[in-house]
Amino acid sequence: xxxxxxxxxxxxxxxxxxxxxxxxxxxxxxxxxxxxxxxxxxxxxxxxxxxxxxxxxxxxxxxxxxxxxxxxxxxxxxxxxxxxxxxxxxxxxxxxxxxxxxxxxxxxxxxxxxxxxxxxxxxxxxxxxxxxxxxxxxxxxxxxxxxxxxxxxxxxxxxxxxxxxxxxxxxxxxxxxxxxxxxxxxxxxxxxxxxxxxxxxxxxxxxxxxxxxxxxxxxxxxxxxxxxxxxx
Amino acid sequence: xxxxxxxxxxxxxxxxxxxxxxxxxxxxxxxxxxxxxxxxxxxxxxxxxxxxxxxxxxxxxxxxxxxxxxxxxxxxxxxxxxxxxxxxxxxxxxxxxxxxxxxxxxxxxxxxxxxxxxxxxxxxxxxxxxxxxxxxxxxxxxxxxxxxxxxxxxxxxxxxxxxxxxxxxxxxxxxxxxxxxxxxxxxxxxxxxxxxxxxxxxxxxxxxxxxxxxxxxxxxxxxxxxxxxxxxxxxxxxxxxxxxxxxxxxxxxxxxxxxxxxxxxxxxxxxxxxxxxxxxxxxxxxxxxxxxxxxxxxxxxxxxxxxxxxxxxxxxxxxxxxxxxxxxxxxxxxxxxxxxxxxxxxxxxxxxxxxxxxxxxxxxxxxxxxxxxxxxxxxxxxxxxxxxxxxxxxxxxxxxxxxxxxxxxxxxxxxxxxxxxxxxxxxxxxxxxxxxxxxxxxxxxxxxxxxxxxxxxxxxxxxxxxxxxxxxxxxxxxxxxxxxxxxxxxxxxxxxxxxxxxxxxxxxxxxxxxxxxx
Numbered sequence: 001x002x003x004x005x006x007x008x009x010x011x012x013x014x015x016x017x018x019x020x021x022x023x024x025x026x027x028x029x030x031x032x033x034x035x036x037x038x039x040x041x042x043x044x045x046x047x048x049x050x051x052x053x054x055x056x057x058x059x060x061x062x063x064x065x066x067x068x069x070x071x072x073x074x075x076x077x078x079x080x081x082x083x084x085x086x087x088x089x090x091x092x093x094x095x096x097x098x099x100x101x102x103x104x105x106x107x108x109x110x111x112x113x114x115x116x117x118x119x120x121x122x123x124x125x126x127x128x129x130x131x132x133x134x135x136x137x138x139x140x141x142x143x144x145x146x147x148x149x150x151x152x153x154x155x156x157x158x159x160x161x162x163x164x165x166x167x168x169x170x171x172x173x174x175x176x177x178x179x180x181x182x183x184x185x186x187x188x189x190x191x192x193x194x195x196x197x198x199x200x201x202x203x204x205x206x207x208x209x210x211x212x213x214x215x216x217x218x219x220x221x222x223x224x225x226x227x228x229x230x231x232x
Numbered sequence: 233x234x235x236x237x238x239x240x241x242x243x244x245x246x247x248x249x250x251x252x253x254x255x256x257x258x259x260x261x262x263x264x265x266x267x268x269x270x271x272x273x274x275x276x277x278x279x280x281x282x283x284x285x286x287x288x289x290x291x292x293x294x295x296x297x298x299x300x301x302x303x304x305x306x307x308x309x310x311x312x313x314x315x316x317x318x319x320x321x322x323x324x325x326x327x328x329x330x331x332x333x334x335x336x337x338x339x340x341x342x343x344x345x346x347x348x349x350x351x352x353x354x355x356x357x358x359x360x361x362x363x364x365x366x367x368x369x370x371x372x373x374x375x376x377x378x379x380x381x382x383x384x385x386x387x388x389x390x391x392x393x394x395x396x397x398x399x400x401x402x403x404x405x406x407x408x409x410x411x412x413x414x415x416x417x418x419x420x421x422x423x424x425x426x427x428x429x430x431x432x433x434x435x436x437x438x439x440x441x442x443x444x445x446x447x448x449x450x451x452x453x454x455x456x457x458x459x460x461x462x463x464x465x466x467x468x469x470x471x472x473x474x475x476x477x478x479x480x481x482x483x484x485x486x487x488x489x490x491x492x493x494x495x496x497x498x499x500x501x502x503x504x505x506x507x508x509x510x511x512x513x514x515x516x517x518x519x520x521x522x523x524x525x526x527x528x529x530x531x532x533x534x535x536x537x538x539x540x541x542x543x544x545x546x547x548x549x550x551x552x553x554x555x556x557x558x559x560x561x562x563x564x565x566x567x568x569x570x571x572x573x574x575x576x577x578x579x580x581x582x583x584x585x586x587x588x589x590x591x592x593x594x595x596x597x598x599x600x601x602x603x604x605x606x607x608x609x610x611x612x613x614x615x616x617x618x619x620x621x622x623x624x625x626x627x628x629x630x631x632x633x634x635x636x637x638x639x640x641x642x643x644x645x646x647x648x649x650x651x652x653x654x655x656x657x658x659x660x661x662x663x664x665x666x667x668x669x670x671x672x673x674x675x676x677x678x679x680x681x682x683x684x685x686x687x688x689x690x691x692x693x694x695x696x697x698x699x700x701x702x703x704x705x706x707x708x709x710x711x712x713x714x715x716x717x718x719x720x721x722x723x724x725x726x727x728x729x730x731x732x733x734x735x736x737x738x739x740x741x742x743x744x745x746x747x748x749x750x
Binding site: 104 | 574594598602603606630639744746
């Protein structure tokens with residue numbers, strides 16, 4: 001039995017039905033809201049574990065809803081958008097959303113995103129991020145020693161690669177936009193930084209995932225950013 | 233042209249003080265010589281008629297070498313007076329005794345004046361001819377230059393070059409932009425420093441007023457330029473400013489400037505018409521394309537929609553009567569057709585973005601590997617029936633692209649390979665670097681494409697020589713879209729036979745170097 005309480009914010013009835021049916025079928029508890037105002041009200045009164053938020057709402061922009069919720073809570077928000085322009089997603093992610101889905105999405109994809117968030121929540125509740133050691137599958141980062149290990153073998157990372165790895169690990173499960181990452185690593189976000197980021201990410205991934213037989217630690221979101229996945 | 237210009241300038245010498253004294257001195261000299269000859273003739277006992285002829289000749293010469301016909305008149309009169317003074321009885325007085333003398337004087341005056349007038353007329357005529365020839369020459373040259381000029385700026389440049397050559401003055405051209413003027417184009421005369429006053433904001437303002445016909449040059453003596461419109465009928469294409477340099481323009485100069493500007497306006501008008509025609513043609517073509525697209529879409533939408541709605545209605549009305557397997561088949565069909573529609577929508581979005589031009593492409597540097605991975609997550613799930621092989625390279629292949637569109641290209645190419653090869657075929661995706669390009673290949677070991685169809689497959693609405701198009705669910709849009717996208721990236725796309733006799737689609741993108749930022 002999933003105890004997770006999910007707030008579904010969607011104005012279109014068939015899509016809302018699709019989502020609630022899916023959630024019901026997988027034993028999630030849920031609330032629904034049809035517009036931004038109700039969504040903020042529900043979020044504040046029931047304090048759900050997760051918000052599925054449609055960006056195109058009748059009364060206000062979804063990004064505004066994210067900003068409102070973020071003013072008092074860190075509850076995970078997954079944005080659902082029919083707009084296929086990357087800029088909308090990036091704006092939502094930078095406003096504080098954790099993840100995004102583009103319509104049309106498949107039911108499996110929706111469930112997968114919810115599971116990712118669920119794992120992240122579990123990790124946050126166990127108080128892990130504060131500790132000096134981070135573990136994810138076979139990956140271990142010793143923040144105090146400034147070293148990273150895979151299968152207990154030390155990874156030979158350049159300073160930038162290590163910084164990137166730490167940034168992703170600290171935000172595990174969350175999609176980080178290119179701008180967010182370059183701002184944290186270089187303090188700027190020029191085009192050359194983003195190109196450099198691609199190369200560093202590619203080499204970092206190769207080093208981590210080399211002997212991992214198809215296991216994926218870092219996920220690329222083309223045109224948006226990167227995310228570290230929780231590996232069992 | 234140089235010779236003509238010189239001659240033209242000589243003719244244009246105006247009635248200044250210096251030239252007046254020169255002409256006068258020459259005339260007096262000739263009269264003196266005529267009188268000297270007359271005295272010699274009279275000494276030799278020649279008749280008066282000979283002496284008169286000498287004077288007429290003198291006046292004739294004066295009329296030829298001086299610049300104004302007033303000299304002919306004055307010296308015709310003077311020659312009569314001198315003749316009277318020196319050669320009629322009583323000599324050295326202005327009195328004539330002979331009754332016939334007044335008649336002689338009159339005839340002498342008339343013949344001197346008329347011959348000289350004729351000479352002047354001839355001379356003027358010759359000058360007009362020369363001017364006309366020169367003007368024709370200039371206009372002809374201008375015409376030729378304008379004929380070769382393409383675009384408004386080129387036309388303005390050709391016109392200004394001709395005007396500078398003709399007038400040896402600085403020229404400023406303002407082309408019209410809506411109801412305002414573009415930034416001035418300045419063409420300084422050879423060996424001339426172009427003064428900034430020519431294009432001062434004051435002058436620009438005057439040019440603008442001139443365009444709007446509110447500026448009266450006669451009331452404004454402070455202007456450093458003389459302005460002319462470049463116009464046809466009542467519409468002006470711009471304004472030309474001619475630096476005055478404290479010399480006004482002569483009538484002939486003015487008339488030729490107007491002719492050149494007329495030519496210029498004609499050229500601009502033609503250019504404008506040609507451009508409008510071209511735009512109209514492009515618009516018509518776009519409309520045609522859109523009409524074709526709409527027709528194709530509405531046709532292609534019908535089939536999957538029929539299947540989706542039909543299957544759903546069957547399940548709704550008598551779902552209980554179907555066995556599990558039938559139901560499952562119906563669900564699968566609904567799902568597949570819906571997914572096909574999803575793909576169609578993605579392609580249409582890409583089409584509109586490409587049609588709106590380069591402005592809408594979001595270029596960034598991407599890793600080819602990641603883009604291919606992204607595309608694979610979107611590929612139709614039919615791929616289960618095919619074997620997809622990705623050849624990995626250790627090299628980092630970076631290319632500048634709109635990732636979303638290139639992902640669409642890959643999806644279309646892979647979907648195509650899946651669609652047109654039998655189950656169990658292998659599709660190999662590989663990328664490598666060749667000089668300054670990233671090459672991406674999607675090869676299959678299916679039946680391949682006949683040589684004569686290799687060009688056609690990239691045409692819009694081509695979907696192969698398949699008679700039962702409905703069952704294939706093909707819009708014939710995919711490959712033509714791929715081509716437009718790759719072309720917009722400055723790459724190329726083609727199809728060749730793959731080593732194991734299938735089709736091998738290859739596209740290229742310009743490779744990008746990255747300087748790593750530590």
